[in-house]
Amino acid sequence: MDRAFMALTQNSLGYKLTPISIRELLYLDSAPCDVYGIENGLYRPLVKENQEISKDLLKELISQGKIRLFVDRSKRHLLIEKIQDKLTKVTRSLSIGNPVDNGRAQMNLLTVHLEYVYNNTTDDDLLNKHFQFSKSLCSFLLANSDHLEKIYLEYRKQKHHFIFSQPLLASLLLLGVLKNTRMFAAKEMEQLFLTSYLKDIGMSSIPVEKYDDENLSKEDKKSLVLHAENSIEILDGRVPLGPSHMEIIKNHHAFSLLNKELNHDVELDPMSISDDELARPVLVGTETVLICAMDIIAAMVTPRPWRPAEKLFNALDLVRVLISDDFSQEFKVIVSYFKGFKKE
Ligand SMILES: [Fe+2]
Numbered sequence: 001m002d003r004a005f006m007a008l009t010q011n012s013l014g015y016k017l018t019p020i021s022i023r024e025l026l027y028l029d030s031a032p033c034d035v036y037g038i039e040n041g042l043y044r045p046l047v048k049e050n051q052e053i054s055k056d057l058l059k060e061l062i063s064q065g066k067i068r069l070f071v072d073r074s075k076r077h078l079l080i081e082k083i084q085d086k087l088t089k090v091t092r093s094l095s096i097g098n099p100v101d102n103g104r105a106q107m108n109l110l111t112v113h114l115e116y117v118y119n120n121t122t123d124d125d126l127l128n129k130h131f132q133f134s135k136s137l138c139s140f141l142l143a144n145s146d147h148l149e150k151i152y153l154e155y156r157k158q159k160h161h162f163i164f165s166q167p168l169l170a171s172l173l174l175l176g177v178l179k180n181t182r183m184f185a186a187k188e189m190e191q192l193f194l195t196s197y198l199k200d201i202g203m204s205s206i207p208v209e210k211y212d213d214e215n216l217s218k219e220d221k222k223s224l225v226l227h228a229e230n231s232i233e234i235l236d237g238r239v240p241l242g243p244s245h246m247e248i249i250k251n252h253h254a255f256s257l258l259n260k261e262l263n264h265d266v267e268l269d270p271m272s273i274s275d276d277e278l279a280r281p282v283l284v285g286t287e288t289v290l291i292c293a294m295d296i297i298a299a300m301v302t303p304r305p306w307r308p309a310e311k312l313f314n315a316l317d318l319v320r321v322l323i324s325d326d327f328s329q330e331f332k333v334i335v336s337y338f339k340g341f342k343k344e
Contacts, residue, residue, distance in 0.1 A: 013043040017070035024079055025053050027109055032078035037066040080116050091136045099144040103151035106137050111160045118204035121234050131239050138193045141175055148176045163208050170298035171196040180337040195245040196291045199252045202230025212305045254284045255292050255322045289330045293319045
């Protein structure tokens with residue numbers, strides 16, 4: 001090819017293309033549009049429109065290091081719609097087959113979809129659909145609560161980016177604890193699941209790649225600390241959650257320790273928590289405490305780029321230090337749920 005022509009083509013592709021995640025392809029049978037990668041510094045079509053996406057094809061791409069993928073910006077929506085179609089299909093067939101496989105499939109797709117929501121928080125259609133998909137997942141999980149631990153363990157293995165998996169892991173654990181108390185009606189559990197799941201949507205104000213960076217800028221750190229307020233701004237009037245649930249979102253970092261986690265300065269040794277932190281006033285109810293505690297546990301037992309995963313025992317011990325004085329009943333309920341967990 002003429003060099004000048006090739007340079008022009010590459011230049012125009014540079015303007016036209018937008019990055020996608022290879023994870024989006026993992027759950028699709030065929031490509032809804034051409035998918036490009038980079039070869040020797042040049043954009044090249046790697047997967048053609050309508051080409052079957054087989055496991056072998058994905059393995060080949062990964063083994064060749066072709067994981068930075070792109071599609072034409074004007075066709076980006078086709079991929080999003082395909083994932084949504086797949087989510088609808090999986091949701092409709094949840095009663096057929098193995099519940100653990102079904103739960104894992106729906107959670108994987110929902111996590112891919114959450115990235116679309118984080119990238120377009122003002123898009124009402126995306127948010128509405130996400131809310132409906134999450135609600136369906138909650139009904140399924142409640143109906144299959146005997147399998148929650150297995151679904152939780154399977155989903156953890158998928159190694160999604162923690163920004164997208166953390167809210168779902170925390171909410172799945174929450175559902176298990178709520179169900180175990182036998183104190184909550186199904187509708188209440190659903191509302192609390194959705195509250196817990198959407199509470200961190202405000203973290204979308206920072207590009208996801210930055211979360212892997214050890215040194216966030218001062219401004220980014222400030223946005224992180226304010227993410228609960230940002231979540232309220234994004235959700236208020238746009239999702240059917242009541243004022244009490246919005247209040248829970250606002251207070252979901254009532255235990256300030258998690259702010260340390262967000263500042264990449266997590267202190268996993270409970271004995272090192274300062275007296276100030278232990279003495280701070282706590283003005284929250286049972287639901288908020290359970291949501292906060294499950295958030296802390298889910299975060300601690302999964303790895304971060306800057307630290308390994310902690311043992312469940314250590315996570316529970318930290319929750320004990322943080323809540324057991326003021327919320328002894330809640331702590332008992334949490335321990336009683338995790339006693340049923342097999343040793344990790
Ligand atoms: Fe949060």
